[in-house]
Amino acid sequence: xxxxxxxxxxxxxxxxxxxxxxxxxxxxxxxxxxxxxxxxxxxxxxxxxxxxxxxxxxxxxxxxxxxxxxxxxxxxxxxxxxxxxxxxxxxxxxxxxxxxxxxxxxxxxxxxxxxxxxxxxxxxxxxxxxxxxxxxxxxxxxxxxxxxxxxxxxxxxxxxxxxxxxxxxxxxxxxxxxxxxxxxxxxxxxxxxxxxxxxxxxxxxxxxxxxxxxxxxxxxxxxxxxxxxxxxxxxxxxxxxxxxxxxxxxxxxxxxxxxxxxxxxxxxxxxxxxxxxxxxxxxxxxxxxxxxxxxxxxxxxxxxxxxxxxxxxxxxxxxxxxxxxxxxxxxxxxxxxxxxxxxxxxxxxxxxxxxxxxxxxxxxxxxxxxxxxxxxxxxxxxxxxxxxxxxxxxxxxxxxxxxxxxxxxxxxxxxxxxxxxxxxxxxxxxxxxxxxxxxxxxxxxxxxxxxxxxxxxxxxxxxxxxxxxxxxxxxxxxxxxxxxxxxxxxxxxxxxxxxxxxxxxxxxxxxxxxxxxxxxxxxxxxxxxxxxxxxxxxxxxxxxxxxxxxxxxxxxxxxxxxxxxxxxxxxxxxxxxxxxxxxxxxxxxxxxxxxxxxxxxxxxxxxxxxxxxxxxxxxxxxxxxxxxxxxxxxxxxxxxxxxxxxxxxxxxxxxxxxxxxxxxxxxxxxxxxxxxxxxxxxxxxxxxxxxxxxxxxxxxxxxxxxxxxxxxxxxxxxxxxxxxxxxxxxxxxxxxxxxxxxxxxxxxxxxxxxxxxxxxxxxxxxxxxxxxxxxxxxxxxxxxxxxxx
Amino acid sequence: xxxxxxxxxxxxxxxxxxxxxxxxxxxxxxxxxxxxxxxxxxxxxxxxxxxxxxxxxxxxxxxxxxxxxxxxxxxxxxxxxxxxxxxxxxxxxxxxxxxxxxxxxxxxxxxxxxxxxxxxxxxxxxxxxxxxxxxxxx
Numbered sequence: 001x002x003x004x005x006x007x008x009x010x011x012x013x014x015x016x017x018x019x020x021x022x023x024x025x026x027x028x029x030x031x032x033x034x035x036x037x038x039x040x041x042x043x044x045x046x047x048x049x050x051x052x053x054x055x056x057x058x059x060x061x062x063x064x065x066x067x068x069x070x071x072x073x074x075x076x077x078x079x080x081x082x083x084x085x086x087x088x089x090x091x092x093x094x095x096x097x098x099x100x101x102x103x104x105x106x107x108x109x110x111x112x113x114x115x116x117x118x119x120x121x122x123x124x125x126x127x128x129x130x131x132x133x134x135x136x137x138x139x140x141x142x143x144x145x146x147x148x149x150x151x152x153x154x155x156x157x158x159x160x161x162x163x164x165x166x167x168x169x170x171x172x173x174x175x176x177x178x179x180x181x182x183x184x185x186x187x188x189x190x191x192x193x194x195x196x197x198x199x200x201x202x203x204x205x206x207x208x209x210x211x212x213x214x215x216x217x218x219x220x221x222x223x224x225x226x227x228x229x230x231x232x233x234x235x236x237x238x239x240x241x242x243x244x245x246x247x248x249x250x251x252x253x254x255x256x257x258x259x260x261x262x263x264x265x266x267x268x269x270x271x272x273x274x275x276x277x278x279x280x281x282x283x284x285x286x287x288x289x290x291x292x293x294x295x296x297x298x299x300x301x302x303x304x305x306x307x308x309x310x311x312x313x314x315x316x317x318x319x320x321x322x323x324x325x326x327x328x329x330x331x332x333x334x335x336x337x338x339x340x341x342x343x344x345x346x347x348x349x350x351x352x353x354x355x356x357x358x359x360x361x362x363x364x365x366x367x368x369x370x371x372x373x374x375x376x377x378x379x380x381x382x383x384x385x386x387x388x389x390x391x392x393x394x395x396x397x398x399x400x401x402x403x404x405x406x407x408x409x410x411x412x413x414x415x416x417x418x419x420x421x422x423x424x425x426x427x428x429x430x431x432x433x434x435x436x437x438x439x440x441x442x443x444x445x446x447x448x449x450x451x452x453x454x455x456x457x458x459x460x461x462x463x464x465x466x467x468x469x470x471x472x473x474x475x476x477x478x479x480x481x482x483x484x485x486x487x488x489x490x491x492x493x494x495x496x497x498x499x500x501x502x503x504x505x506x507x508x509x510x511x512x513x514x515x516x517x518x519x520x521x522x523x524x525x526x527x528x529x530x531x532x533x534x535x536x537x538x539x540x541x542x543x544x545x546x547x548x549x550x551x552x553x554x555x556x557x558x559x560x561x562x563x564x565x566x567x568x569x570x571x572x573x574x575x576x577x578x579x580x581x582x583x584x585x586x587x588x589x590x591x592x593x594x595x596x597x598x599x600x601x602x603x604x605x606x607x608x609x610x611x612x613x614x615x616x617x618x619x620x621x622x623x624x625x626x627x628x629x630x631x632x633x634x635x636x637x638x639x640x641x642x643x644x645x646x647x648x649x650x651x652x653x654x655x656x657x658x659x660x661x662x663x664x665x666x667x668x669x670x671x672x673x674x675x676x677x678x679x680x681x682x683x684x685x686x687x688x689x690x691x692x693x694x695x696x697x698x699x700x701x702x703x704x705x706x707x708x709x710x711x712x713x714x715x716x717x718x719x720x721x722x723x724x725x726x727x728x729x730x731x732x733x734x735x736x737x738x739x740x741x742x743x744x745x746x747x748x749x750x751x752x753x754x755x756x757x758x759x760x761x762x763x764x765x766x767x768x769x770x771x772x773x774x775x776x777x778x779x780x781x782x783x784x785x786x787x788x789x
Numbered sequence: 790x791x792x793x794x795x796x797x798x799x800x801x802x803x804x805x806x807x808x809x810x811x812x813x814x815x816x817x818x819x820x821x822x823x824x825x826x827x828x829x830x831x832x833x834x835x836x837x838x839x840x841x842x843x844x845x846x847x848x849x850x851x852x853x854x855x856x857x858x859x860x861x862x863x864x865x866x867x868x869x870x871x872x873x874x875x876x877x878x879x880x881x882x883x884x885x886x887x888x889x890x891x892x893x894x895x896x897x898x899x900x901x902x903x904x905x906x907x908x909x910x911x912x913x914x915x916x917x918x919x920x921x922x923x924x925x926x927x
Binding site (some may be wrong): 752761 | 817823826829830833837840856862874878881883887896904907908912915918926
């Protein structure tokens with residue numbers, strides 16, 4: 001199998017498997033999760049096949065034509081960066097789906113759960129390997145949509161719905177900004193292809209000098225920040241914790257939230273090294289890191305603490321990617337990349353622990369938990385490893401990447417100089433102190449201290465192995481990466497960093513690297529962290545008081561106001577435009593039609609009634625016209641429904657006769673059939689209503705309606721009279737092209753059909769999709785009306 | 790509307806019109822017809838049975854799920870469009886092949902016909918899905 005096929009399979013295998021899940025569920029029952037885990041493993045293995053090639057510095061790229069007219073291709077761009085996130089998405093996928101077998105109750109709607117998980121995983125892998133910005137955008141939005149469905153998995157819970165809507169509005173909305181950024185990028189470079197841009201220094205120079213540079217950067221960063229819960233967009237992540245815990249572990253710590261970081265890393269060579277890049281990326285990163293780290297203190301739900309810590313850890317990476325400067329290209333990239341990998345391991349592990357604790361102790365409230373170490377010794381050890389890694393305690397992997405973070409902060413401070421020499425490292429240390437404090441809180445709050453017997457069940461025991469083993473495996477990785485950093489560094493971090501900075505990279509990461517400034521910063525972090533931890537509860541209490549006193553100083557407050565306000569104004573707009581009176585709608589349509597037809601006709605026509613009209617009509621056509629007029633008058637004046645309907649269909653049938661005389665058999669057939677169908681529907685309806693008009697139409701209404709009809713008829717008449725007299729300059733008929741090419745290109749003699757299914761087949765596909773949506777819409781309208789009453 | 794005459798005529802119409810709608814669908818590439826017209830024709834004969842025999846009675850022996858039909862139609866049409874990609878062509882590139890069949894002669898196999906079949910199913914499915922639901926509605 002060649003590398004390209006392997007990657008394409010790794011992307012689409014989860015999608016294909018998702019289709020078969022409901023079918024397989026009939027045989028496998030609640031063991032369907034193992035099937036999903038197997039698929040995830042296959043994807044992992046497929047990426048593993050191509051990994052050696054990528055690790056040796058080869059970039060796999062290949063593309064298939066997709067929309068050649070706008071220069072978009074389906075292309076794969078597999079470098080170290082894509083490989084790493086691909087590994088994380090599929091590898092953590094295996095762990096999460098195995099774990100879910102123990103976590104999810106067998107009574108839940110399991111096929112739906114695993115379908116969403118697989119679809120999400122496929123989208124995520126597709127996104128990282130995308131070699132085309134449009135393709136990246138499509139998979140990006142797919143991850144938003146699947147995460148929306150996963151967060152709202154428990155459809156009955158209002159909190160789930162709120163959280164799902166919020167995450168969709170923010171992450172998918174951010175994606176639209178990103179799309180605008182990509183289109184601007186296309187305007188500057190003329191290409192949607194990522195590889196073309198990355199591999200051409202001249203193009204990158206051109207982008208940096210272009211007047212659209214700043215706006216493009218800002219638009220793309222909005223997408224990245226929204227996805228990774230940075231800056232003001234962080235508010236969706238805590239609410240997303242309404243999802244089942246394995247989902248939170250998968251999406252909201254290990255994969256989807258990393259998409260924004262991935263994007264920043266991917267566009268790093270294009271935008272980095274400029275002042276705007278440093279200020280925007282690092283600025284947002286530092287701000288978010290401190291804010292989220294601080295706000296974590298107030299949380300009482302362990303998943304909420306983890307959510308805030310995720311936001312702040314992602315901000316670390318954001319900050320480090322932003323550090324890259326003109327003098328020192330690539331500064332911080334290795335550190336950020338290493339932290340990305342480490343965070344995926346320890347944070348996913350912590351979420352799994354949160355799931356285990358909630359599963360066994362039936363609560364996630366840290367105030368009620370405590371003293372679980374005796375009942376769950378293994379869980380306690382695993383949790384401690386993961387939390388200590390997050391706190392940055394040696395010899396775990398979190399320590400290594402935190403040291404690198406401190407080191408690069410010091411360097412960046414030196415580069416900028418002035419007060420920033422101290423401010424930037426100080427901010428980094430402060431972030432580390434907060435991280436240390438809440439990491440300790442997790443261990444202390446759940447496992448140490450006294451057990452609250454009045455809140456917790458009497459007998460708490462270890463979870464089943466399906467839940468324990470995945471967490472233990474991740475904890476094992478945490479230790480392995482910490483003790484033997486050369487394994488991940490040589491195989492993953494170096495190729496990834498090379499993919500971001502576009503040159504060969506060699507790193508030396510070790511536990512002991514002498515008495516460096518970073519080491520002193522770590523010591524300060526631990527001392528201050530412990531000091532702050534003693535005041536943990538009073539800080540949380542102060543935050544609560546502050547929030548109660550100033551409810552308006554919160555992003556959530558404005559989010560709620562905007563969303564609720566939108567609901568209100570949408571309702572107002574609907575009430576204004578959709579009154580429910582068909583009469584009004586028709587009048588509005590006719591009024592517009594008269595304006596749009598009559599005014600241009602009067603403006604362009606030389607005279608209202610052309611002098612040389614052609615009255616040379618064949619007698620049969622004249623007869624049909626006369627019959628049509630009579631039938632139309634009958635339809636309008638007859639006083640019983642049935643004859644009126646029949647008169648109306650008579651008009652339609654005669655129109656189709658006219659079509660036949662004008663040699664348009666397809667049109668005539670369609671007209672006959674649609675007319676028949678319409679008549680049948682009428683019959684269906686009038687079978688149930690009284691057979692004569694009961695109401696008396698007032699004279700004023702009658703006069704008004706006649707006036708409207710007359711105006712419309714006159715407009716159409718004048719338009720037709722003038723249209724035949726050359727109201728517009730004659731142009732060559734389009735039909736020649738189709739007549740000449742329909743047999744040659746599409747093999748059909750009926751050009752109407754050939755146009756529909758071949759030349760303009762895409763239109764037809766769109767139309768039948770609309771038709772399907774309309775049918776579903778009608779169904780829902782009818783059903784929901786029944787429910788409302 | 791449930792007179793003996795309409796009932797009898799409808800019964801005769803059902804097989805005739807159904808077959809005619811299929812022939813319209815298949816002939817559409819070269820002669821008047823096609824997926825849309827064929828589909829509307831089929832839908833009209835089924836809706837005629839709904840009207841003549843009553844929805845409840847018709848459903849007692851003939852009650853397919855039309856929503857699945859239009860889903861399948863959309864799938865066929867989309868797969869046809871995507872099929873071209875698998876063979877290395879552009880999205881929606883159609884292809885034709887002429888095959889000789891003993892005793893019958895040459896017939897034309899066009900991917901556009903497959904697409905037309907998708908359209909046919911979508912039209913039948915959506916129209917009858919709407920009719921059935923509107924008809925059931927109290």
